Amino acid sequence: MNRRTKIAAVTAALLITVGAAGSAVASGDGKGGHREAAALTGSAKLYRPAGDDITFSFDAHLPAKDRNNPLAATGTFRYSHFKGDWGGTAEVKVDCLATGGKVATVTGVVTKTDVPGLLHKRVGVSVHDDGGHDRLGYSWAASDPTKDEVPPCNSVAPFERVKSGTGDFTVLPWQFTYPTE
Known part of the structure; x- marks a missing residue:
């Protein structure tokens, strides 16, 4: 040869x-x-021209064994919003995760916070993982989480821009089993 x-x-x-x-x-x-059925990981700062310091980080997962039950998701996410002397943080225990393509919606119950009235309330966040142009939305853009009940796996569309150079979201598309009948 x-x-x-x-x-x-x-x-x-x-x-x-x-x-x-x-x-x-x-x-x-x-x-x-x-592989796990779905996941949302990563962190980013939001773009705000007024100088607000807003950060979100996610570590949410849906195990393969629970692929048809987004309410079986586990993990946490955190967020903070500060501007001058004003601001607060929250840590959230995930209770639902649904993803499709490069978009994820995650909800959870606040377990730690310094925001009055927010402890033990459910909040939701949506993320669009678009490389250098990631976007994010949150349920409190449309309602007050200290007064209104947010249903599991609900948030608003990802309308906020992520600050350039900070977004590293990774959305693992949901793999569920379609019914055959």
């Missing part, structure tokens, strides 16, 4: 091996198991 033929054969074998490994990783967790 000449040198060119050997190189072509080895290259083809490598491509086939890499392609098969890539397919296995894409359909699982890379360790022989199944």
